[in-house]
Amino acid sequence: MAQHAARPRNTGLKDWLTTVDHKKIGILYLVAGGFFFLLGGIEAVLMRLQLMYPESNLFVGATFNELLTMHGTTMIFLAAMPIIFALMNAIVPLQIGARDVAFPFVNSLGFWLFFFGGTLLNLSWFLGGAPDAGWTAYPPLSGTTYSSTHGVSFYVLGLQIAGLGTLIGGINFLVTIINMRAPGMTFMRMPLFTWSAFITSALILFAFPAITVGLVLLMFDRIFGANFFEVANGGNVVLWQHLFWIFGHPEVYILILPAFGIISEVVATFSKKRLFGYSAMVFATIVIGFLGFMVWAHHMFTVGMGPVANALFSIATMLIAVPTGIKIFNWLLTMWGGQIRFTTANLFAVGFIPTFVIGGMTGVMLAVAPADFQYHDSYFVVAHFHYVIVGGMAFGLFSGCYYWWPKMFGKMLNETIGKWNFWLFFIGFHLTFFPQHFLGLTGMPRRVYTYMAGQGWEMGNMISTIGALVMTLGTAVFLWNAFVTSRKAEKAPADPWDARTLEWAIPSPAPEYNFAQTPRVRGLDALWVEKMAGNKGMTPAEPLGPIHMPSPSILPFLMSVGFFIAGFGFIYHQTIVSVVGLLVVFYGMFARSLFDDHGFHIEVDEIKETEKGVKL
Amino acid sequence: MGLDCMMRRLQQVGRLLPLFAVLALMLTGCSSDPYLSALTPKGPAAEMQLFMMKLSLYVMLFVFAVVVAIFAYVLVRYRKRKGDNSIPEQVEGNHKLEIIWTVIPFLLLIVIAVPMVSTTFTLAKDYSQDKEAVKVKVTAHQFWWEFDYPEAKIKTAQELYIPVGKKVWLELTSADVIHSFWVPGIAGKIDTNPGMKNTMWLEASEEGVFQGKCAELCGASHALMDFKVKVVSQEEFDAWVAKMSKEKPESTTDGADTALAAEGEKIFQQSCVSCHAIDGNGGKIGPDLSNYSERQTVAGFLRNDPTHTGDEAVRTENLKKNLHKWLSNPEEVKPGNLMKIGQLKPEEVDALTEYLSNLKRQ
């Protein structure tokens, strides 16, 4: 194989810009997503400070609306999804015994598109104002007549670019999971985190095109003078809401399913039991994913769709409680009879259960259409979705970070600091969002920058803001933990938690080639099966040999820069700039297609060197 | 982390729970505004909604109790004990259990769903042909509400007068962006969409001034887009209709500084009438200001009787104060509002305040 290039040795920045290694891309996602989480969190705290007292004047009117729009958008698209992608990238290929993902190049492209899309969106702060029409950007408020700054254009282009990255990332995971499983790793032996990554990716594949179309329509209205939402010329403002929620509701399951997956892994590991009702769990995941597409209009009960649509969507929505309940009870029964260890990872997983159930409770209450006439667009909804998103997804992601940190970085996070992290975040969380239920029920609409004194909302808001500050402290403790951990010398063992799945069969951090020899999988919880059989590790399915790897490439970065430039061109109506940007993109595609990547090999000596001293 | 440590933590959580309960009580019971809260319904629609809220809450609380009971038991009973390194039985699952926790939630949902469907249809009833019902056309604007009584030919802003115990049939639309009409104490909410017409019925079972809110983000001053629903007795309502619908112009009467008011009227006719109507004469860009002296609020949210004293003198005094504040700098009071006028001179503000605060229909 003479064409294969010599092994490239990029270091430092160049390494990170050109890497196609899914583990490094996972770290990139984690760092970038974490950064945006801090940004979104700071925006949230600023909002909470404004709402701490009635009639405050810290962030008034449009400024507050910018904060709230950017908080929602940043958190959902630029923090939550990337951190989910971080864990999926770092772990899914390891869990299925794969050397790599199906499309390493596309994987890297997906990251850079997200990164530049997010950067573009956030640059709006410095270029005349951020978008201010809510993360849902309902027209006509988001149209040029009522939102005349470039803010919403940044939203449209930024999300379009980031969304493209997410979409190709989703396809990459689907193909990886379908085609790259190790011998013996059948679908019904896949760990639940991989299953949830699989279903989540499918949801991405089918949900994102709807928002793509929505954003295209909004962009055409704003930039080319089209009339989709222009009532005077026959447009229809409700159309956007449909397109947005056809995407938006599956999106919330895109957020929660990976967390469900993480909880399933963590709870099983720290109960020292196999997951109770594995096949029911898989089934429930698939059903949730499917039903997720059929309920979008529950965000639109007050739009005026009529009683028939309201009643049917209401019933469809409630149905989702059933498969979700299956999950909750199977987790409880997994712990039943186990030997539960309360590591930080498990604390977050255990804390997840009652908190998420509260969020689900309010979800079912919201699903009751006539009652939603009261809840809708009130703080009750804000409370609901932070319970499921922060109390659900964010707890899950924290749990996942503590659990897989050693596999990603080769070091264990500090458990004592971890416990501070958990308790501060947990208490702060409930303080912040529990009172908001009552604020909503007593008449406080959401998205208000202030409220008059004397309506009975002072105390609830005060407690909520204090809670947000406690949560900030909790998050800061996490950062401190990551920092402290990075400075300590001690290396993590391959299997620090006495865990069950394949990723723990290889050294921490995972070597570049993942598995020196592709393992042969002999059952659910592949590693546990071997441990129980008294084996020291996995049985290889192939002899040791040189491992073929894809070459790093700067093209994904370059193409994303091209999109970034083109985005600016569209926002400012500069056709030439757009054309230049798109030319860069096409150059990248062309170059990628024309010059075949022959990759390189990692030789047996090097593998042996790396694998030395690995013990379970 | 040891057992005692764990127990301590559980106790800490336990200590928090009553705190939450107390908190909940305080928030709902004592301090909330009875004319604003969805929890103190004063009309059949809000009552039905509260019933559905409670029903679903109780069902869900039951579910929550079951989950927490199992949860607590498991956490206490099955935590790992020091030195115990045995390997628990690796249970695969249990079909019977799976069926139980699929079917029972399903049945619980039916309990919610059946009354849900009937309530949904009741709330969607059409009273457009009902001769008894008061018909009102609602138009939302950035950031104020216009109420139009087509039968009585009355136009008002910010305040919806309705008779107690009667059905009111609303047709709602918007002049610009999407807003949402919400009166928590009497009924739920419905969006006002530009280019479309939505409908909804209202009925209040008690007299009083109910608070209304715009519930859909509609721009910079979405937070301040309040309105009032003034529920009065049938006689009072009839009197109001008679007063408002007759052709007779407004007068500035008793106790007013008439010279100042006349000056105000002059300024008004020069600079304001292009947007505001009084007695049906004037522009439609801003709220109709007829009978302004009886307003509960200025600009929809500056309350003239914030503590519900019902005292006319207090209300009038606050009306003047608020009006003065508004006219001195509308942008500061309500950011982004569409009353784009240059800075008025203090004398002009005084004169206009005097004029408007004495506008009264006889």
Next chain:
Amino acid sequence: MIHDHGVLPAEPEKATLEGRNKVLGFWLFLGGETVLFGSLFATYLALKESFVGGPSPEELFDLKIVALATILLLTSSLTSVFGVMAMHKHNTKLMQLWFGITVILGAGFLGLEVYEFYHYYHEGHTLTSNAFGSAFYTLVGFHGGHVAFGVTWIALLQAQLAKKGLTVVTAPKFYVAALYWHFVDLVWVFIFTVVYLMGKVGA
């Protein structure tokens, strides 16, 4: 990688894991495209009666051009099938011929579409004239954009084929491009049904 040198297997597009990944990934991508076009169709259906003041679909559409365009695109789909069959027989020359014809037919289709749009534009039916116009040009234009991309793509692949020959690397690209081309054709079936034919049926 086994087949890097030596004989090309019968289905060169599936000979390597990379090739199989590419084909499967592309199928999934088409699944996503289905939702994309579905959303565009939904938009069009929602707005097709909103031609405030402008010409109605019934007045506007000329079925003759559409019929011609349909024939061109259907035929090009057939020629691309022949192209893939030639590929399976490892007949590079024939492959070039069939895919060449595909490109020409596709370009012909595009020409007709441009002509049609030009025509409409002069009848006052534009992207900005009303909501119907916006929906029409966005749906049909998105499809046209797909055709244009496909034509360029296949043309570039032809150049690669001429230079590199048929290998396990180039074969999946052609296979995938042919899939794409069929999909574009398939979408057109629904466009001429939902947009043109239903437009002619009138309100």
Next chain:
Amino acid sequence: MGNINLENAHPQPKINKSHGIGVKGHLVAFALSIVLTALAFIGVIYFGDDRSFVIPYIIGLGIVQALAQLFIWMHMSEKGHLFPLVGMVSGVVVILPVILMGLYLCWW
């Protein structure tokens, strides 16, 4: 589903020469497409006034034609196409109810 790529993640490439339908089959498929298209156009030209008949008629023809193309030209029915099938069917299963619910339930 059975043995199609579900149990074995590393299938060996199968070398099967006979490839479903030959040139003739494709020509027939092509003719079928043309006929279906023509039927639709003719339907609209001659029965254009009868909306309740002609709209389901042409949409039905469209669906038949789409299926024919999927299975004949895009080899959907052949071995190893389980996941492509799942992918496309999921896409349709997702978007079709959405469009129908939108059109007839929410009236957009």
